[in-house]
Amino acid sequence: MTPKTITVFGATGNQGGSVLRSLLQNSNFAARGITRNPQSNASMALAARGVEMIQADGFNSEEMITAFHGSWGAFVNINSDDKIFANTKGPTEFDMGKTIVDAAAHAGVQHFVFSSGPPCTEMTGGLVQMKAMDMKYKIEKYARDLRAFKSVNPIGAGWFLENFLGKEAAPVFGGFPHFPDEEGFLTFRVPYWGGEENVPWLSISDDFGDIVQGIFLDPMRWDGHFVHGVSHICSFDRVVADFQDVSGQKSRFVPILPSWEAFDTHGIHELEDVKLMFGFTQITDGKYFADPTECHTASELKKTTAMALGWSESRYELVTAREWFSVRFEK
Structure with a gap:
């Protein structure tokens, strides 16, 4: 063929x-x-x-x-x-x-x-x-x-876990996970997400391509379905706690209050949309997509790709934030 x-x-x-x-x-x-x-x-x-x-x-x-x-x-x-x-x-x-x-x-x-x-x-x-x-x-x-x-398949990418690998913008977010603050904590400072704090995390390197391939394996089934490109859903608190557990480094999440408008972008143009993103999610009670965030669709698409490629069952699942950190920051 x-x-x-x-x-x-x-x-x-x-x-x-x-x-x-x-x-x-x-x-x-x-x-x-x-x-x-x-x-x-x-x-x-x-x-x-x-x-x-x-x-x-x-x-x-x-x-x-x-x-x-x-x-x-x-x-x-x-x-x-x-x-x-x-x-x-x-x-x-x-x-x-x-x-x-x-x-x-x-x-x-x-x-x-x-x-x-x-x-x-x-x-x-x-x-x-x-x-x-x-x-x-x-x-x-x-x-x-x-x-x-024949099919139009939109997909939205969540918050890249890979963003944590870059050191340049880390100080804008409190230094996490690279630079300790004056009290010795790796501190993640961002506004609250909103709603139930269901932040859509995504491993671009581990999952995104496989999710998209899953769409191409059966595109007519997903025609018009907005796919949430999400690996794991959890709060900022939880993601920082997972990092601390696997890295052994003292870490904490400190929300920026009273609202998203207090987030200082330090004049970095690319971060202006990040600031607006917090405004968007707070106003929509935590929605980053038009519908409440879910990852069961992405999970099904990942599994479809894994099965098509003959992978072992251990590779069927999406990567959690904790698993992602354990590969890159394990103590």
Whole structure:
């Protein structure tokens, strides 16, 4: 049987890279990645693993049609922090998304998986406007309304556990899990999440790609279903306690009060949406997606992929925060 080609836009990013690494394990799929710079280290590393890397710009319709040519499926994640979107008079994320969707449809892509977001402004009655989330939802809606694909499968990525590996932004969050405070604690300082404090944690490296592959293994079943890209659901308190247990390092969660508005981004542009995210989740009583957060769908998709790849039952399950920390910070 000829492998079905799945093309990934955003191939060198965290999400796209995870999807490609998962797809490479399945001989029924041929993995293709789209990049603006095929000579970048990330692009060449993917090519070395067997990914067909195609050069194309998300704003160039002809290039995108060529990149999608012959593809059975597509996974698309647009980097909302791309500097090109910072210019208020320049092209928007929706402009790029529309070009990508139209190109995929023109090229005959049958199954379109899109990394989307909730309609933030709508859900908060205009109180919080997360431009990135609203743009992604607008692109998702455009793809669905176009009715050019056999299936449109939106997925939302939770809070990356991998963010804890970076030291640069750690001081903004109190230093956790790298820099002790003046009292010797690794302190995690963020506003409360809201509602029942059901924070959606995600291991990009362990789970995300397998969840997406699970969609591609039966895309018609998941058509129109917004998948919660979540590995584990637990509070900030619990995640810090799990870290302390496995690392042996004195740690604590200290909420920023009285509300999300007290979160200081220290002028870091990329953290402005993080601040708004806390506003969004507090106002919606803890919702990060349009529906209450759940991980049973992601669990089923992970298991579907594991079974298709012939993995042992020990690899069927999603990774918990405690398991994730134990691999990377164990004492």
